[in-house]
Amino acid sequence: MAPSAPEAILQDRNAPQIVVCSxxxxxxxxxxxxxxxxxxxxxRITACTNLxxxxxxxxAALASxxxxxxxxxxxxxxxxxxxLEDAGYAGEQAYLDLRNxxxxxxxxxxxxxxxxxxxxxxxxEPPALPFVTIESQGVTLVYGADATAMDIxxxxxxxxxxTVVLRNPKDVPPPAKREFPIAKGRIRQASGHLGAFQLVVDxxxxxxxxxxxxxxxxDARDQARSTCDLIIDLTGDRPLFSADDLRDGYxxxxxxxxxxxxxxxxxxxxxxxxxxxxxxITFDSGxxxxxxxxxxxxxxxxEICPTGAITPAGDHVAIDPQICAGCGGCASVCPxxxxxxxxxxxxxxxxxxxxxxxxxxxxxxxxxxxxFHDAEQGEPMIDALARFGEGLPxxxxxxxxxxxxQLDLAEIAGSFAYGAAGIAxxxxxxxxxxxxxLVRLGETLSALLPALGQAAEAFAVIGTxxxxxxxxxxxxxxxxxxxxxxxxxxxxxxxPLTMLALREWHAVALQQPAVVPLAKGAxxxxxxxxxEGCTLCLSCVSTCPVxxxxxxxxxxxxxxxxxxxxxxxxxxxxxxxKVITLVPQLDFTRIxxxxxxxxxxxxxxxxxxxxxxxxxxxxxxxxxxxxxxxWMFSGPNADRLKLIGYCDDCRIESATLQGFDPxxxxxxxxxxxxxxxxRAHPEDEEKS
Numbered sequence: 001m002a003p004s005a006p007e008a009i010l011q012d013r014n015a016p017q018i019v020v021c022s023x024x025x026x027x028x029x030x031x032x033x034x035x036x037x038x039x040x041x042x043x044r045i046t047a048c049t050n051l052x053x054x055x056x057x058x059x060a061a062l063a064s065x066x067x068x069x070x071x072x073x074x075x076x077x078x079x080x081x082x083x084l085e086d087a088g089y090a091g092e093q094a095y096l097d098l099r100n101x102x103x104x105x106x107x108x109x110x111x112x113x114x115x116x117x118x119x120x121x122x123x124x125e126p127p128a129l130p131f132v133t134i135e136s137q138g139v140t141l142v143y144g145a146d147a148t149a150m151d152i153x154x155x156x157x158x159x160x161x162x163t164v165v166l167r168n169p170k171d172v173p174p175p176a177k178r179e180f181p182i183a184k185g186r187i188r189q190a191s192g193h194l195g196a197f198q199l200v201v202d203x204x205x206x207x208x209x210x211x212x213x214x215x216x217x218x219d220a221r222d223q224a225r226s227t228c229d230l231i232i233d234l235t236g237d238r239p240l241f242s243a244d245d246l247r248d249g250y251x252x253x254x255x256x257x258x259x260x261x262x263x264x265x266x267x268x269x270x271x272x273x274x275x276x277x278x279x280x281i282t283f284d285s286g287x288x289x290x291x292x293x294x295x296x297x298x299x300x301x302x303e304i305c306p307t308g309a310i311t312p313a314g315d316h317v318a319i320d321p322q323i324c325a326g327c328g329g330c331a332s333v334c335p336x337x338x339x340x341x342x343x344x345x346x347x348x349x350x351x352x353x354x355x356x357x358x359x360x361x362x363x364x365x366x367x368x369x370x371x372f373h374d375a376e377q378g379e380p381m382i383d384a385l386a387r388f389g390e391g392l393p394x395x396x397x398x399x400x401x402x403x404x405x406q407l408d409l410a411e412i413a414g415s416f417a418y419g420a421a422g423i424a425x426x427x428x429x430x431x432x433x434x435x436x437x438l439v440r441l442g443e444t445l446s447a448l449l450p451a452l453g454q455a456a457e458a459f460a461v462i463g464t465x466x467x468x469x470x471x472x473x474x475x476x477x478x479x480x481x482x483x484x485x486x487x488x489x490x491x492x493x494x495x496p497l498t499m500l501a502l503r504e505w506h507a508v509a510l511q512q513p514a515v516v517p518l519a520k521g522a523x524x525x526x527x528x529x530x531x532e533g534c535t536l537c538l539s540c541v542s543t544c545p546v547x548x549x550x551x552x553x554x555x556x557x558x559x560x561x562x563x564x565x566x567x568x569x570x571x572x573x574x575x576x577x578k579v580i581t582l583v584p585q586l587d588f589t590r591i592x593x594x595x596x597x598x599x600x601x602x603x604x605x606x607x608x609x610x611x612x613x614x615x616x617x618x619x620x621x622x623x624x625x626x627x628x629x630x631w632m633f634s635g636p637n638a639d640r641l642k643l644i645g646y647c648d649d650c651r652i653e654s655a656t657l658q659g660f661d662p663x664x665x666x667x668x669x670x671x672x673x674x675x676x677x678x679r680a681h682p683e684d685e686e687k688s
Contacts, residue, residue, distance in 0.1 A: 159268075
């Protein structure tokens, strides 16, 4: 068997030197379990009790001979970095919290395997992240309704290029000294992002310099257009953007809350200059199943995006990375892999999970539960449990994500395949992002888990801000389910990787059903075709965006490869005969299998020369629809129907010899004129 990820790293002579501090002996690190889990001698792990204080010299001595360091302390990272800098250490250094995650716990004596898992995960180096650049010159619109907007603008005028627009102003006194433009107006439409907002303003008018007791304004006009870098909204009304707290450059506060206004001013002052923003989503438009030939197919990402960063763009969608807030929902629900998360990518997360669970197992751990959380909420919750409660259970391994809504089925299936007994996802009681992606993921897993012999409760979304409630939910996670453990390497693009993870999970599951029915919208399934009604026109093949439907180049045949199908519905909508039905399911026997034939026919032989062309069902159907019903093939022209059974060459030859004129249709009725009417109704002509 190939070595696990931590084993592979530790075979490298440049593997990190690990330093574990017991934080003044407040817990006892299990060095033997850590060494067993990582496949290294205990001598490679240095134990300390006061690394940030009395044992700083010990750290400096270790640094002199280490190529890289992994320090199991996050609280004193600043101090430890200073010690290493003073020692002249120039190698790689990483920091990890073992104390809060496992040491400070009522089950700390059994937390050695978890600590081994956390160390193994920290050794998987994350890939470099892509960024987009945003520039802001500080051109700012302060949008308000009263003198509060004027006051905020005055506080920012020394840093920002401010313009004030007042909505329905009443008795707003003019400034004694005008330092910025003042206008009235009502924003009808706002779009864009930090550094590039576009506005459409109705009832727009500039203030008059002759304003006396209250601001007066000139002539107003509608649909005035403008641009700015920042928008400060002090109207106290509905926000200009959906998910307004996620729109960079759009600052909003209650004009009656002085504390909120102070925070807003502080934030606005920092939004001038050039900024690097992570490009959260990697998008391949060639894989997108949104539309074909103006027929709409998949709309999952459009329904999920909270910020409006995703818009239709022809056959695919477009994702604006400067508006995207990084929730990852689009990547989670995208069935084709066109949208994939990059902070980090799915394959990296699976490599990390694989390494952690293998180390946990090798250290003697059992019934591991992975707790996925974000840093903003999850880390304070874990810290609170460690400091004021009983800490995390020994079998619960925390895994930090940028956003929990980025989780996709590949990561969940891979985690169960690698041996996780349960997966918990921590969200806020009032989530910052729409958690619909997690809900849809849960719907799919509610079918898969029982079918594969695991409790449906093995996947849980825990929405709470209470550390004690989190602890109670984690303790209720199922345990004791004996399954195998896969060891596959997570390689490849998102869709193939998802299918690989599902296949490997199925291979080690307690139950191994061939087919699991799924709910509509799951992104997996088969296409059923009524063979009697299908004419093999192959319009479904031309519209299928993922090549799940294909034609046989050698004979009339429609083929289908189930593991490629994403149930977008484009084939069903395109089929002129309406004989296609979608069946959402997961057929494990069809993963990486050859295509199956949905319908095949013998080619139709030309009635004149015998040359093979078309299909029999198509030719016969055309004859049935046109014979005796269309002027070209009825009455004295009935003999022309035989042309439909001819190949191209014979059809042209026969039509030419017969002197067939396709434009010589029946005589059209003469256009009726006014004179014709009066000729038939002379009494009306006299009246006129």
